[in-house]
Amino acid sequence: MKDLSTAEFNKIRDYIKANYGISLSDEKKTLVHSRLRSTLQELGMENFSDYFDLLLRDKSGDELQRFVNKITTNHTFFMRETDHFDYYRDNVLPYISDTYNTQKDLRLWCAACSSGEESVTLQILTQAYFKKINETGWNTQILATDISANVLDKAVNAKYPTSSLSTLPKGWEKEYFKKVDNQLSQVADAVRKQIIYRKLNLMDAFRFKKKFHVIFCRNVMIYFDNVTRNDVVKKFFDVTEPGGYLFIGHSESISNTGSGYEYIKPAVYRKPLK
Secondary structure, eight states, X not given: OOOOOHHHHHHHHHHHHHHHOOOOOGGGHHHHHHHHHHHHHHHTOSSHHHHHHHHHHOSSSHHHHHHHHXXXXXXXXXXXXXXXXXXXIIIIHHHHHHHTTTTOBOOEEEESOTTXXXXXXXXXXXXXXXXXXXXXXXXXXXXXXXXXXXXXXXXXHTEEEGGGGGGSOTTHHHHHEEEOSSSEEEEOHHHHTTEEEEEOOTTSOOOOSSOEEEEEEOSSGGGSOHHHHHHHHHHHHHTEEEEEEEEEOTTOOOOHHHHSOEEEETTEEEOOOO
């Protein structure tokens, strides 16, 4: 098999940027080569040009999905950037329960949910909060989306290494998970069935019937350039309810003035009420 040439890398890089918003520096050439090499071997192809032509001809979408699964980064873990979950529990949920007590409809979107640890944590926090304040009848379903079918399958399956649950608050493992075997635990049905997983590309138009009270999109826009990031944040703003919140990763930032959101604290923003 021939090595990935600079011209081939540029074609693939431009395609990724145009269709998925991900910007790859020159230094990522080796990474792209290593991630796609096994695919070319499976297809019996000798060069990346033939593979790229196959992607462009793919009408079924199967090869494109395999490409996306290979090229995207899906690193996550339970309680990542814990202070966000604390702020959601201590500030956001009280605001929502007070403001929308009549409707009893919490609308939360985990954009780029990866294998589901974030959405599971948020669903548990939400259920625990309403149980604590003795509120019933709330719709607490969470929408969780990602571009990768591989990680969505893992999220729907909701089985995690039991060792990965050690960072969770005391008592959560016993109450919200059930042992599958010596190595794996599965999220309890009461939590798992309240999370709706769907495939979604953040570059596509957002077509939601209702706006969201909370959007989590963390450690994704770090892969976007400024123009793409601003476009995505504008789309988030348009589907956020007045008074609603946007959480991004601590390594990310957005324009306070240009986005429309107000800065609350590091990586937490809010849409003005008026």
